[in-house]
Amino acid sequence: MDLLQLRYFQTVARFEHISRAAEELRIAQPSLSRTLARLEAELGTPLFDRQGRRIRLNPYGAMFLRHVDRALSELDDGCRALRDARDSGLGRVSVASETLLTVTHLLGSFRADHPDADVRLYQSDAAEMSRQLRAGEVDFCVASQPLTGTNLESVELARxxxxxxxxxxxxxxxxxxxxxxxxxxxxxxxxxxxxxxxxxxxxxxxxxxxxxxxxxxxxxxxxxxxxxxxxxxxxxxxxxxxxxxxxxxxxxxxxxxxxxxxxxVLTLVRNRDAYLSEAALKFREFTTDRPFMTHRLPHRRPLHSHDPAQGVS
The missing domain is CATH 3.40.190.10 (Periplasmic binding protein-like II)
Structure with a gap:
């Protein structure tokens, strides 16, 4: 099943007439009929009742159409949102971290430099961050431990x-x-x-x-x-x-x-197969091209008792 089949099915369901739907889609009628037949074969059930040259949605077709309409509507909304973000701003960048304190300063500095970017922040554990990357719910994770999953790539930010x-x-x-x-x-x-x-x-x-x-x-x-x-x-x-x-x-x-x-070890992790908006691309550049706010200790330094500091990052 592919997107073209769903578009064709939606148009035929609207007209309930193969010739009119083919004219609307600007394709040959036999090609449209073959596409519908393949879709019905993949689904394992007919979607239309044939009555000569006329076709009617059957109950299965009506049920399927409701889901197709919602799915294609969401896809169209996503395309419009992407165009709007591209034309009016940098788009969105979504970041997950195990604790928000680790990335608060980083994201604040990024937003100050790029006020047109829509920045979203999530708090997640390692398993949830891996799932979010696979599902495309976030662009990046700032992780303090290795994340599991295929197609994940990481860049060390600090140790x-x-x-x-x-x-x-x-x-x-x-x-x-x-x-x-x-x-x-x-x-x-x-x-x-x-x-x-x-x-x-x-x-x-x-x-x-x-x-x-x-x-x-x-x-x-x-x-x-x-x-x-x-x-x-x-x-x-x-x-x-x-x-x-x-x-x-x-x-x-x-x-x-x-x-x-x-x-x-703090790493910036992303799904290498996922699309990155302009905001996400700028965030990756912003994050990897500057020193991350951390303290490295190549040798032991004296530690003083009761040295105050903020909570854990």
Whole structure:
């Protein structure tokens, strides 16, 4: 079944006359008749009752026409929206991220530079982002862990250390670093399975043959630091959050984790087969041609206790 068959069926259903429909479509009548016959064969049921040279929609045809009308109407609306966006602005760019704090500054800067772009932002976990890319619901995902799926391509935006945050006055407050076995019995504030903090936490503990003890599992990583500061547990926080200058300041103590792989890699992921609007093309260029706001630690730097920063990115 193809789009041309549906267009032909819709026209014949409107006229209920092959010759008139063929004239309207500017094709030969035999060609139109063959196209309808192939459509009915593919559907496995006749759509018209034949009465000599006249044809009438039967109940199956009437049922199918309702769906065809809606589908073609949506397609026509999409074409018009695309033309309007092309002629009056840059069009739309849709971005998904595991946490909104990671991309807030990026999208704000992009919108300031391109006010004609229609920017849409979604918060999704890794599985949902993969589905959104496959379904064409988003143009890009800013991911903190690998996304699965065919035809997905990614560009690394940043690589940063992930730190351990503990409440002020905690027995680790004042330490420079700590190992996973040393904190095996500590309660952790983290996210639900599927979010990058939880995935990293599980990986670090599994490498030591341990299982983390959880005190809180949430959906918004940005709330983790508030809960840690309140004494509900300890948790993994990316260096980006600590280094960014913030209005809201939440006191915690910071430590390095002596564990291989304790870092986060941010990537920009897209479906290579998907259409990109002008806004999406400009967003990709804007994102990949500038340093992403992150803090890289090639060597260990002293960490000061109670260094305030915003919530998790």
């Amino acid at each position: 940063e250390e992930v730190l351990l945050a503990v409440p002020p006055g905690h027995w680790l407050d004042g330490r420079e670093s700590v190992t996973i076995p040393e904190i095996a019995d500590e309660p952790f504030v983290t996210t639900r399975p599927g979010q990058w903090q939880r995935t990293l936490l599980d990986q670090l503990f599994t490498a030591e043959g341990l299982t983390p003890r959880l005190s809180c599992e949430g959906d918004e990583p940005g709330a983790s630091q508030d809960m840690i500061s309140a004494g509900l547990g300890i948790g993994l926080i990316p260096a980006m959050s600590r280094q960014a200058g913030m209005e809201t300041r939440v006191p915690v103590a910071w430590l390095h984790l002596d564990a291989p792989g304790c870092h986060r």
